[in-house]
Amino acid sequence: MAALLKPAVSLASSQFMGQVLKPAAASSSLATPQQYASLSVRAGPYADELVKTANAVASKGRGILAMDESNATCGKRLASIGLENTEANRQAYRELLVTTPGLGDYISGAILFEETLYQSTLAGKKFVDCLKEAGIAPGIKVDKGLVPLAGSNDESWCQGLDGLAARSAEYYKQGARFAKWRTVVSIPNGPSRLAVVEAAWGLARYAAISQENGLVPIVEPEILLDGEHNIDRTLAVAEEVWSEVFYQLANNNVMFEGILLKPSMVTPGAECKERVTPEVVAEYTLKMLKRRVPPAVPGIMFLSGGQSEVEATLNLNAMNQSPNPWHVSFSYARALQNTVLKTWGGNPEKVKAAQTALLIRAKANSLAQLGKYSAEGESEEAKKGMFVANYTY
Ligand code: 13P
Numbered sequence: 001m002a003a004l005l006k007p008a009v010s011l012a013s014s015q016f017m018g019q020v021l022k023p024a025a026a027s028s029s030l031a032t033p034q035q036y037a038s039l040s041v042r043a044g045p046y047a048d049e050l051v052k053t054a055n056a057v058a059s060k061g062r063g064i065l066a067m068d069e070s071n072a073t074c075g076k077r078l079a080s081i082g083l084e085n086t087e088a089n090r091q092a093y094r095e096l097l098v099t100t101p102g103l104g105d106y107i108s109g110a111i112l113f114e115e116t117l118y119q120s121t122l123a124g125k126k127f128v129d130c131l132k133e134a135g136i137a138p139g140i141k142v143d144k145g146l147v148p149l150a151g152s153n154d155e156s157w158c159q160g161l162d163g164l165a166a167r168s169a170e171y172y173k174q175g176a177r178f179a180k181w182r183t184v185v186s187i188p189n190g191p192s193r194l195a196v197v198e199a200a201w202g203l204a205r206y207a208a209i210s211q212e213n214g215l216v217p218i219v220e221p222e223i224l225l226d227g228e229h230n231i232d233r234t235l236a237v238a239e240e241v242w243s244e245v246f247y248q249l250a251n252n253n254v255m256f257e258g259i260l261l262k263p264s265m266v267t268p269g270a271e272c273k274e275r276v277t278p279e280v281v282a283e284y285t286l287k288m289l290k291r292r293v294p295p296a297v298p299g300i301m302f303l304s305g306g307q308s309e310v311e312a313t314l315n316l317n318a319m320n321q322s323p324n325p326w327h328v329s330f331s332y333a334r335a336l337q338n339t340v341l342k343t344w345g346g347n348p349e350k351v352k353a354a355q356t357a358l359l360i361r362a363k364a365n366s367l368a369q370l371g372k373y374s375a376e377g378e379s380e381e382a383k384k385g386m387f388v389a390n391y392t393y
Contacts, residue, residue, distance in 0.1 A: 046214040050258030053177045054216045057137055057260060058299025061366045062108035064331035067097055068141035070113060083346045091119050096344060098127045100355040104134035106362035111139040111180050128175035140176040155195040158183035158202050168213035178216035181206040187237050188227040196244050204248035211258055220262035221245055225305050226389055227269030231276055234266050235284050242292035256296040262331050264305050265315055270387045282318035295325035304335030306387030309361060310378050313368045320371035329369045334386045336361050
């Protein structure tokens with residue numbers, strides 16, 4: 001790590017971060033660009049730990065369980081099985097998830113909503129401790145959700161930068177080691193240049209603040225599935241979005257070795273008639289990533305975005321048929337939880353069965369991370385798509 005942090009020239013402390021320096025006393029009128037030394041990125045006192053955390057989350061055969069639904073979204077999930085959106089019900093469901101025996105074999109990180117970060121099992125054990133004991137890093141959703149972006153074509157931007165440094169420091173104390181910020185880009189509504197730049201800038205500021213406070217930022221510009229566009233259009237938009245995101249991450253001196261990405265897979269729009277195979281999704285998605293993502297980034301952890309459980313797993317499996325420059329894995333919410341929720345149905349006697357269902361999905365995706373998954377024997381439920389137009393998280 002020392003090499004990463006070492007400035008190319010020694011400086012007074014007030015001169016750090018991302019400046020381009022002129023060699024002292026060189027005749028500046030004759031200086032060529034090659035004579036300018038730019039500084040290495042500085043990630044503050046947590047640099048080593050960030051790299052360690054990112055690599056632990058991006059570890060072989062494992063991925064992330066996204067269980068960070070806001071209270072409103074969790075309410076919709078609970079309503080789908082006839083339960084009221086009470087704190088007790090949210091706690092019961094999350095307790096089921098975090099206490100699943102053996103989960104750490106397949107899951108390396110769990111993203112929590114703020115309420116869950118501070119909750120415990122009914123027996124009084126902190127959820128954070130349940131996760132740590134299983135070898136799972138606790139993560140925290142830190143964005144404050146989407147609001148309309150004034151001046152755009154009905155697009156949105158993501159709030160949450162105000163007070164983020166103080167909140168992040170608190171979350172770290174509470175045991176969180178990585179963070180998530182989800183912003184969205186809509187293809188049918190544009191995307192406008194304004195929306196793309198705003199999404200990238202917000203992600204980059206969040207990433208810099210997270211790293212300063214010891215949290216590995218998951219960078220998630222979700223390109224929504226909504227729309228009739230074909231896969232080539234998705235590829236073009238994804239390339240534009242990720243180039244802007246990396247430009248802004250670099251401008252904000254974010255250390256790439258200490259981040260994780262959460263992209264959407266490159267697929268046709270949900271309403272597009274031309275459907276494609278997992279092999280084509282893999283070809284397009286990897287082409288986009290190889291063109292845009294430096295190999296310094298340890299892990300690519302896909303969102304499922306409304307794909308069925310089996311579809312999300314098949315697509316991931318197709319992406320792992322040959323070696324990639326980064327760990328290519330999952331950070332699914334819907335594609336890990338759908339069958340679990342239905343199996344549980346709020347019935348305490350079904351907790352074990354629901355945990356078994358979670359383990360089945362986690363293992364399937366673990367195999368897909370290794371490129372060894374087969375959909376043989378998957379249930380009909382797991383094959384049902386979960387796309388909801390204008391889905392909010
Ligand atoms: P889905 O896998 O349901 O798209 O959720 C991903 C997400 O952003 C939650 O962190």
